[in-house]
Amino acid sequence: MNTGEQDCEMVWINGNIVPPSEAMISVSAPGLALGLGCFETLCVERGRFFRFSKHYQRLLCGGLKIGVTPPLVGDLSQAILELVEINGYQSSRCRVRVSCYLEGDSSATVVTTSEMPLREPTSSAALSRYRVNEYSAIAGMKCSSYAMNLIALREAQQVGADEALMLNTAGELCEAATSNLFLVKSGEVFTPHLASGCLPGIARDAVIELCQQLNISCSECVLNLADLEACDQAFLTSSLRRIHPITTLDGKLVAMDRTVLKLQSAYEAMIHGSE
Numbered sequence: 001m002n003t004g005e006q007d008c009e010m011v012w013i014n015g016n017i018v019p020p021s022e023a024m025i026s027v028s029a030p031g032l033a034l035g036l037g038c039f040e041t042l043c044v045e046r047g048r049f050f051r052f053s054k055h056y057q058r059l060l061c062g063g064l065k066i067g068v069t070p071p072l073v074g075d076l077s078q079a080i081l082e083l084v085e086i087n088g089y090q091s092s093r094c095r096v097r098v099s100c101y102l103e104g105d106s107s108a109t110v111v112t113t114s115e116m117p118l119r120e121p122t123s124s125a126a127l128s129r130y131r132v133n134e135y136s137a138i139a140g141m142k143c144s145s146y147a148m149n150l151i152a153l154r155e156a157q158q159v160g161a162d163e164a165l166m167l168n169t170a171g172e173l174c175e176a177a178t179s180n181l182f183l184v185k186s187g188e189v190f191t192p193h194l195a196s197g198c199l200p201g202i203a204r205d206a207v208i209e210l211c212q213q214l215n216i217s218c219s220e221c222v223l224n225l226a227d228l229e230a231c232d233q234a235f236l237t238s239s240l241r242r243i244h245p246i247t248t249l250d251g252k253l254v255a256m257d258r259t260v261l262k263l264q265s266a267y268e269a270m271i272h273g274s275e
Helices: 052-066 073-086 147-158 202-213 225-230 258-272
Strands: 011-013 016-018 037-045 093-103 106-115 123-132 163-168 173-176 180-185 188-192 218-221 233-238 242-249
Touching: 011 073, 016 073, 037 052, 037 073, 052 073, 052 093, 052 202, 073 093, 073 106, 123 147, 123 173, 123 233, 147 163, 163 242, 173 188, 173 225, 180 202, 180 225, 188 202, 202 218, 202 233, 202 242, 202 258, 233 258, 242 258
Parallel strands: 123 163, 123 242, 188 218
Antiparallel strands: 011 016, 011 106, 037 093, 093 106, 163 173, 173 180, 180 188, 180 233, 233 242
């Protein structure tokens, strides 16, 4: 089966850079047929990573649960940079996806790249009817079984939003379909705790660190819809979004907050000073 995303781009699979037509995974592979796989999505800008070691560590943790083994960290980072250069992204910004699948008794790793056009600097969100199961075996990991998130995202897009906010089974705020969620109230920052079932996001972790550096109070805690309704500002984080203030929620305008602007500026400085 062809695993390439675009016919014009080369892909990396199990140590080899090949055209998409030569990137093959067995149709009976559990990773393909049953979703037994994990993945990471990251941004490579001008040939530079942001917190690659943290992405890799999360991939390792997910792989341990699923039963797959990613390539060694040095081999994977070199593979990504080679692929970025071959596909012509060494002087621009691109989206990289690393996918590790269970294939029989072994693991298959596929790396793809794609163009990453500039996005709007803000987001509109809608509350999803679907709930994250905080007790699930795959809670908090980037598993290839990603259908619920994508269905929630699609339904949000159908009502004019570009992200879906999700509660967990306890009715607590958890995360968004493809990003983490933060609230700001009276200059203090809050985000759902990891026990809510949310993904331990790389950008989420960076924002928590930035709050400490900037002497901004930041709490990982239980949050609910009342907190969302009462906050001064909400924003989303992910490796691709970075920090996106939510400007509309279920069609209602949300005010901007200076705390978010301050964090955005610090986040950009952190990225451009990274490895």
